Amino acid sequence: MKRTSKRASKRASAASRRGLARWIGARALGAALTVLIASVLIYGALRLVPGDPVLAVAGGRRLTPDQIEALRHRYGLDRGFVQGYLAWVGDAARLDFGTSFNYQTGVTQLIAGRLSVSGLLILYSAALAVLLGSAVALASAVRGGTVDRLAAAAASVTTATPPFVAAIVLLTVFSVRLGWFPATGAGEGFADRLRHLTLPAAAMAIAAFGVLARVGNAAFADELRREHVDAARGRGVAGAAVIRRHVVRNALGPLLTVVALLLGSLFVGTAVVETAFGLDGVGSLLVSSVQRRDFPVVQGIALLAVVVFVTVNTLVDLALPLIDPRAAAGGPRR
Amino acid sequence: MTVLANGRERAGEDAAAQRDALSVERLSLAVGHGDAAVPLLADVTVRVGRGETVGLVGESGSGKSLTARSALGLLPRGARATGRVEVAGVDVLAADRRTLRELRRTRASMVFQDPRAALNPVRRIGDYLTEGLRARGTPARDAAARALDLLDRVGIRDPAGALRRYPHEFSGGMLQRVVIAGALSTEPDLLLADEPTTALDVTTQAEVIGLLRRMQRAHGTGMLFVTHDLDLAAAICDRVYVMYAGRVMEESAGASLFTAPAHPYTRGLLEAGPSVRGEKAAIRPIRGRPRALAEAPGGCSFRDRCPLAGDDCAEAVPAYRTHGASVVACLRPERVAP
Amino acid sequence: MTLTIPALRARGARRHRPLGVSLAAAFLALVAATGLLAPLLAPHSPDATSLLDSLAPPGTAGHLLGTDSTGRDVLSRLMYGARLSLLAPLGVVLLSGLLGTAVGLLAARAGGWVDAVLARGMDIVFSFPSLLLAMLVVAVSGPGLAAPICVLAVSYTPFVGRVVRSVAIQEGARPYIEGYRVMGFGGFHVAVRHLLPNILPVLVAQSALSFGYALVDLASLSYLGLGVRPPDADWGSMISEAQSAVLQGEPWSGLVPGCAVLLTVVSVNVLAEHIGGSIGGKRSEGA
Numbered sequence: 041m042k043r044t045s046k047r048a049s050k051r052a053s054a055a056s057r058r059g060l061a062r063w064i065g066a067r068a069l070g071a072a073l074t075v076l077i078a079s080v081l082i083y084g085a086l087r088l089v090p091g092d093p094v095l096a097v098a099g100g101r102r103l104t105p106d107q108i109e110a111l112r113h114r115y116g117l118d119r120g121f122v123q124g125y126l127a128w129v130g131d132a133a134r135l136d137f138g139t140s141f142n143y144q145t146g147v148t149q150l151i152a153g154r155l156s157v158s159g160l161l162i163l164y165s166a167a168l169a170v171l172l173g174s175a176v177a178l179a180s181a182v183r184g185g186t187v188d189r190l191a192a193a194a195a196s197v198t199t200a201t202p203p204f205v206a207a208i209v210l211l212t213v214f215s216v217r218l219g220w221f222p223a224t225g226a227g228e229g230f231a232d233r234l235r236h237l238t239l240p241a242a243a244m245a246i247a248a249f250g251v252l253a254r255v256g257n258a259a260f261a262d263e264l265r266r267e268h269v270d271a272a273r274g275r276g277v278a279g280a281a282v283i284r285r286h287v288v289r290n291a292l293g294p295l296l297t298v299v300a301l302l303l304g305s306l307f308v309g310t311a312v313v314e315t316a317f318g319l320d321g322v323g324s325l326l327v328s329s330v331q332r333r334d335f336p337v338v339q340g341i342a343l344l345a346v347v348v349f350v351t352v353n354t355l356v357d358l359a360l361p362l363i364d365p366r367a368a369a370g371g372p373r374r
Numbered sequence: 375m376t377v378l379a380n381g382r383e384r385a386g387e388d389a390a391a392q393r394d395a396l397s398v399e400r401l402s403l404a405v406g407h408g409d410a411a412v413p414l415l416a417d418v419t420v421r422v423g424r425g426e427t428v429g430l431v432g433e434s435g436s437g438k439s440l441t442a443r444s445a446l447g448l449l450p451r452g453a454r455a456t457g458r459v460e461v462a463g464v465d466v467l468a469a470d471r472r473t474l475r476e477l478r479r480t481r482a483s484m485v486f487q488d489p490r491a492a493l494n495p496v497r498r499i500g501d502y503l504t505e506g507l508r509a510r511g512t513p514a515r516d517a518a519a520r521a522l523d524l525l526d527r528v529g530i531r532d533p534a535g536a537l538r539r540y541p542h543e544f545s546g547g548m549l550q551r552v553v554i555a556g557a558l559s560t561e562p563d564l565l566l567a568d569e570p571t572t573a574l575d576v577t578t579q580a581e582v583i584g585l586l587r588r589m590q591r592a593h594g595t596g597m598l599f600v601t602h603d604l605d606l607a608a609a610i611c612d613r614v615y616v617m618y619a620g621r622v623m624e625e626s627a628g629a630s631l632f633t634a635p636a637h638p639y640t641r642g643l644l645e646a647g648p649s650v651r652g653e654k655a656a657i658r659p660i661r662g663r664p665r666a667l668a669e670a671p672g673g674c675s676f677r678d679r680c681p682l683a684g685d686d687c688a689e690a691v692p693a694y695r696t697h698g699a700s701v702v703a704c705l706r707p708e709r710v711a712p
Numbered sequence: 713m714t715l716t717i718p719a720l721r722a723r724g725a726r727r728h729r730p731l732g733v734s735l736a737a738a739f740l741a742l743v744a745a746t747g748l749l750a751p752l753l754a755p756h757s758p759d760a761t762s763l764l765d766s767l768a769p770p771g772t773a774g775h776l777l778g779t780d781s782t783g784r785d786v787l788s789r790l791m792y793g794a795r796l797s798l799l800a801p802l803g804v805v806l807l808s809g810l811l812g813t814a815v816g817l818l819a820a821r822a823g824g825w826v827d828a829v830l831a832r833g834m835d836i837v838f839s840f841p842s843l844l845l846a847m848l849v850v851a852v853s854g855p856g857l858a859a860p861i862c863v864l865a866v867s868y869t870p871f872v873g874r875v876v877r878s879v880a881i882q883e884g885a886r887p888y889i890e891g892y893r894v895m896g897f898g899g900f901h902v903a904v905r906h907l908l909p910n911i912l913p914v915l916v917a918q919s920a921l922s923f924g925y926a927l928v929d930l931a932s933l934s935y936l937g938l939g940v941r942p943p944d945a946d947w948g949s950m951i952s953e954a955q956s957a958v959l960q961g962e963p964w965s966g967l968v969p970g971c972a973v974l975l976t977v978v979s980v981n982v983l984a985e986h987i988g989g990s991i992g993g994k995r996s997e998g999a
Contacts, residue, residue, distance in 0.1 A: 074836050085852050184451070196985075200977035202928040204935045204951055205970035212963040223959055267491040274446045275506050275556070276479030279471075285505070286494050304841040311847065312932050316955070327936050330851040338851045342844060350839050364496050365540045 064358060071354040078346045079132070083125050086335050128339075137340030142332050147340040151322055157226050158310045158321035160233065164241035165306055169248035170299060176249075177256025181264055182283065191253060199250030203309050206243040207316035214239060224318035240317045244309040248302045255298045259291035266290075293363045300356040304349045394460070395564040395596025396422040396445050396482075401457035403440060403620075405450055412668045414453070415440055415620045416691075422564065422596040427587075429607030429628065430600045431643070432617035433664040438600045441617070442566045445598070446482055447474045462563040479506055483557035485586070487569040489549035493541040499525075500537030503556050524555040528585060547578030551585065558589045565590060565597045572601070583610060604643050608632055616640045619675035620667030621691070626700040636700035636707040638680045674704070682709055733986045736979035743976055747794030756785035758792040759943055767962045780950070780965035781957045789950060790972055796946040797973075800857050801926035805919045807865030812872020813915065817907065819873070820880035827877075834870035842867035843929050850938045857940055860933055868922045875914050883910045913987065920984035924977040931973055947973050 103111070112118045119127065131138065137147035180191035215223040227236035263269065264287055272282050310323030322341060329337035360367040403415040415437045422428045430438045443449070444459050447466045459466040462481045469477065486492035493502055503521035508514060518537065525533035528551040541549055550570060557565060567586060571579040587610065590597050601607050607614045611628040616637060624637040635641040642660040662679040671678050673688040680687070686705060697707035704710070746753055755774070762783035770778040770786075777787040819830040840848075845867050846860040853859035883889065884907065892902050933939035934948030942949075947969035954966030 070832075070835070073832070074839050077836050078839060082848065085848055196981060197974070197978055200924065200928075200981055201974055202932060202977075204932060204948070205974055208951060208954070208958045208963055208966045208970055211958055212961075212967070216959065216961045216963070267486060267488070268494045270443075270448055271484070271486055271492040272494070272505075274443075274448055274478055274484045276475045276477070277505060277509060278475060281509065285497070290494065290496050304839075305843075308841040308843040308847075311843070312936065315936055326847065327938070330847050330936075330938055331855075333851055333854075335851065338848065342848050345841070345844055346839060349841070353839075366495055366542050 060361070067354055067357055071350050074350050075347055078350075079129050079343055080125065082339050082342045082346070083128055084121075086339065087121060087124075132340075132343060137343070138336040140329075140334055140337045142329065142334040142337070147336045150325060150337060151340060151344065154321045154325055157233075157237075157319055158314070158323055161237050161241055161244070161310055161313070161319070161321065162303070162306050164234070164237055165245040165248065165309075166299070166303065168241055168245040169252055169302070172245075173249045173252025174256045174295065176253045178260055178283070178288065180253070181257050181260035188257075191257065195250045195253040195257070197250070198246050199254065201246045201250070203243045203247065203312045204316055206246045207240070207313060210239045210243055211316075226319050226321075237319075240313045240319060243316065244306055244313050247309075248306060251302060252295070252298065256291070256295055259294045260287055263287045263290045290364075293360050293367070296356050296359070296363070300353045303352055304345075307345050307349065394421055395424050395426070395462060396420065396598060397458070397460040398441060398444065399458040399460075401441065401444060401455060401459060403437075403444065403449065403453050403455050405453045413620065414450070414667055415444075416667055417457075418617070418620070418622055420598070420615055420622065422598050424563065424596050425591075425594045426613070427590065427597045427599060427611045429611035429614035430598055430617060431602065431604055431607045431614055433602060433643075435619075435664050435666045436617040437620040437667065438617045439568050440620075442484070442568050442598055442600045445564065445566055446478055446484060479510065480560050481562055482564040482566065483560065483562045484566040484568060485550070485553050485557050485570045488573040489546060489553045490541060490573075492553055493549065495541055497540075498537065499539055499541065499544075499552055502541075502552070503537070503559065506556075506560070520559065521555075524559050525552070528552070528555040528589075530555075545578075547574050547582060550574060550578075550582050554582070554585060554589065558593065558595070561593050562595055565595045566600070567597060568600045569602070570599075571606075572603075604631065604640075616643070619665045619670040621675055621703065623676065623704070624700050624702045626702075630699040634698045634700070636697040636702035636710055637676075637704050638682050638710050639676050641710050642679075682706055729986075732982055736982040739975060739979045740983070743794055743972070744798060746791045747798055750788075750791040750795060754785075754788035754791045756788040758784065758789045758945065760784060767957055767965065769962075769964055770968070777968050778964045780954060781962075786950075786965050786968050789945060790947070790969060793946045793950055793969065794972070796857070796940055796944060797927065797931065797948070797976075800861055800930045800946070801923050803861045804864045804868065804926035804930075805923045807862065808868035808872055808922055809915060809919050811865060811869045812918075813876050813908075813911065815869060815873040816876025816911075817880055819877045820884060830873070834873055837867060838870045840867065842925065843932055846929060846933055847936075847938060850933065855938050855941050857930065857933075860930060860939065864926055864929055868926065871922060872915065872918050875918050876911050879911050879914050880907050883907055917984050917988035920980050920987060924980040924984070927973065927977055927980070 109118075128138075135148055137151075139145065140147050140150055143150055176191050176194070180188040211223055214220050221239045222236050223239075225236055227233040269282060269286050272286050273279075277285070308323075310321055311327050312323070313319070314321040314324035315327050322344075325337065326341045328334075329341070398418055398420040401415055401418045402413070404411050404413045406412050418437065418441050420428070420430065420441060430441060432438045440450070444455065445461055445466065447459075447469065449455060455467050457467075461477060464473065464477050464481065466474065466477065493499075500518060500521055503524060504512075504514070504517035507517040507520060512520075521537060522533050525536055530536050530548060530551055536544075536552075544552065550573075554570075565586075570586065571582050574582060583606075586597070589595070599607065599611055604614075608628050608631045614626050614628050614631055615622050616624040616626070616639065618639050623639050624635070626634075626636065626640070631640065632644065635644055639660070642658075645658045646660055660679055665675065665678075667675070670676075671688070673690055674680070674683070674692050677683040677687040684705075692703045692705050694701050694703050695707070696702075697704075700707070750758075755776070762779070764783065765772075765775065765779050766781050766783040768775050768779040768783075770776065772778055775785050775787070777785075777790065779785055780789070815830055815834070819827045842864055845863050849859045849863040850856075889902060889906060892906065930939060931946060931948030931951075934946050935952045937949075937952060940946050940949050950969040951966045951973075954963070954969075957963065958966045
């Protein structure tokens, strides 16, 4: 134990810079590989459709041979899997996801026009979940006792609340009964939009709140038990400073990792919540496109989701050494 | 280096206690309530004079660390304490938050067993050494200069660079030096050393002990040295308390511990360890396993493991009596001598 | 660091079953029984419409939990809906349990590049949110539950696989396993006879958690109109059908199945936590 820690510290100081560069490179490469394989899967899904994919895309509509040929060409179906994939992914890299069959407009424009609603929705609900979740987690970890038990019960109920169940409860109480918030639509202007997005954001945030309250509580309680916290108290550091400088600061890493993971479920959550609240966003576009088998749109949104998710998680991974210097040294973080 | 006659007598000498760096009188500690209450310490009395080095020896679970921590008011969550704990005349158990904080900042410091656990891994060494100073309003620049001086005095090479580094970049021994520097930065009246060398390798141990002794002598600090190593305690301590199952079993002058142990447990500990003086004695472990106070038998806590135990040992906790150079809680100290 | 309070630990380790766990188990048993016995217990046909009785609140005579917007009895629909709502996630759990155990054991026993490839594969699956993957496959297969069940099983495989892999490596390192190998027992024999029993408790806890996730994911699909197809119904599609009634201020036909989803998932999670917790206790006692 002594010997390994000594060796670890020596290794860290000697090769830390080279190790850091290699570590960053490995993470970036891993992320790129994940996106690459995910894109193959997303593209491959289209080719998996039984029969001629074009007929499925057409959804029973009658097409002229010219149209069929044009469609086959557009999706690279006349080129075989590898060439078709390369063409598709090449276009996608230039943010060209093709043309929606249903809307007859570019998928990129379709998504871009709806991105502001969904983006704001995700950020809003993430902010709600993170602020409330970590506050409850900290209070329950520090106070313990009844506060802790209440928080644990609240976390276990909210974690299990799917957004569509939360949506009907929120709609019933705050929209239909109290009339505080509108039931549908995204509103005009920033303040009005925030008011319109409050209930949808809350519906998505509830489950994320539960997860964060639980994970945060574990992280904070874990840090509170550590000897350096006792040692800081023993040095006469004031209680609030101990919590801020030695508990919250140390628990940031695990919390940030969980927030990044939750982002994926928030992204998909927009599909449910935008449908429930009649919002015209990327999520509801995904749902209607799946229903109509509008493949270019589904592929575009799926790829976007994976890229955003992987990018955010990789960035958080790379940011961890700023929070915990041991993360980059390859040492155990916990 | 006086061995006071009796714990009870000591409790009366308020004037003497005022001068002590640490005075723990009949401290009892328990967590939980009613049937679920778990006793941790019972009637612990420990005294450390100014500039004196006092050992607190026992196996794990004996309550020695708890006793040391109680001097800083660091009690386990939900613990209730009775008795009295004074550090340089300040009543720790009755102190309000501000007084306690002031006491921890100026009067008493602690050095922990594992420096790697005692330092926040995500904060720099400089932050650790200056946190207290800056909290008291010292400008950052002055605090850094003071930290630099401290690191230099405990023998850290390149102190300026060390301030910017993180704990995981140091070896255990170097890190313990940093902790000692921090502990002595306030020139405290009392230094609590909780197994400060257990996590270090042997050569580093000697260096750290030497450093502790030097710094202690320079400042006239009283030191409570918590250890499970009887040899080490006897070697460096003026007096030694031996604890078992949350109680003090014996108080003895450091040197006489080997020649005349007065408690069967002390003798057991001596025989269980390898002899450092070249005598050819077989290692004889104490039978049974160490007990915490909550699981110890009534009467004398040690009687279920004691080779000398009789029926009378079960009647009551033995009162302290003087035997030779020791004060001991045993009915038959005369039969203990080797 | 020598601050140990063994007596406290001894007391804390006393095994007991909290009230919440018993309640959760009882609720799940009730839901499963009503689903199983729906044809016997349901007071009405789940599909019998009666526009005169539409949107009756709970407690109405003859309709204990009220009726929906076409006058169908909510209690009867809830009972019949429980069948698909519970069976489909059960399918996901069984499939992902099988897949995950296979992948985990393979990774643990093979090690080396096989382990590395499987780990990377699980990372990739992990980077697709499960519901997104399910929607992607529905886009290809059309609405229905069969394809989503398979795809969700794949999506949950990493959770099981990682746990099984770590337990298998941990147990595999124990001396007695080596002993069996020295005695000439094959890898398969060791895996089935000695690793599996150790893995089972962890597998059960993880499966209970996965069941809750799968229930929510499948109900979400049905809510979005991408899951069960009428006339079949599960709790998700019931909530979907109640959407307009909710906006008219008649939320009951949506709230009732919503509560069913919520309580079922809470109960499953409580059980999973209890199982997981007692495994933790047992493991640390053994160590």
